[in-house]
Amino acid sequence: MVRENEIRAAERAVEFLPSSDAALVFIGRIYTPWTSRMETPRQGRHDGPTCRIEVFEPWVAALEGLAQFERIEILYWLHLSRRDLVLQSPANDGTVRGTFSLRSPARPNPIGTSIAKLVAIEGATLLVRGLDCLDGTPLLDLKPDRTLFNPIAPPQAGDFQIGDP
């Protein structure tokens, strides 16, 4: 079973103080076939269903040039996730692992990252395959897949630094 918000045997939660070291702005919304956490995939697949992303103004102009990339990195806010678990039991069997050793949505900053296949961009709308998030998930960022992107800006000293001094 997927987690709703329960704490399972042997899991450990900490006191999560809702401080704000930095603030996020939602720049769009993601529409997927999955309306329940009980059916949402654990991991997206590039032959999976088409998902739609609507980018909000004033960010639509920032899509210019993105269509040339076959795959894009998508960051989104896992808005239903609890944020206070340090040890989790994904199989709900009494064994636990640290949150940072899992790709669970429950984490102190619940930011999901996916590499999706870009199908099309029309105006403010993107069609992609390979997502694994709930319908209605807030969008945080879009970037070219790191393996397809070559920096346009000239390199800097750090780009040539190998090993330790």
Add this chain to the structure above:
Amino acid sequence: MVRENEIRAAERAVEFLPSSDAALVFIGRIYTPWTSRMETPRQGRHDGPTCRIEVFEPWVAALEGLAQFERIEILYWLHLSRRDLVLQSPANDGTVRGTFSLRSPARPNPIGTSIAKLVAIEGATLLVRGLDCLDGTPLLDLKPDRTLFNPIAPPQAGDFQIGDP
């Protein structure tokens, strides 16, 4: 030249309203050899210098099990970046591209993502290679590299969904 905070020819900024749709908590800090944006690499390399990550309490327990992964995904907050550019000129030559078609640090939610080589974990300290951020960058998240991670939780209906209905 790297951007400090200037706007270049043909670039476009929008009014950035400092709203807060969601709040981030800094869970650690990253120490790298680069103290100026003028020398920080454009892209990290796995044969680059060792960087150190200090995880803050109460999140240290969440590192349990991470050491088994050769590569980890690291999310961090690019705290010096401007957030209002929709068109950017990386080469500063009068030609522009949309922010989402670049991996520039200047973006509405300046979250950096890297795949780093994990060298060691000792207590609250990680040593990694492959980062490309400034010394002192706030840490947001650590996850296993997606290509090395197999979900422990049982699959869900969405995991088997191929194509469109």
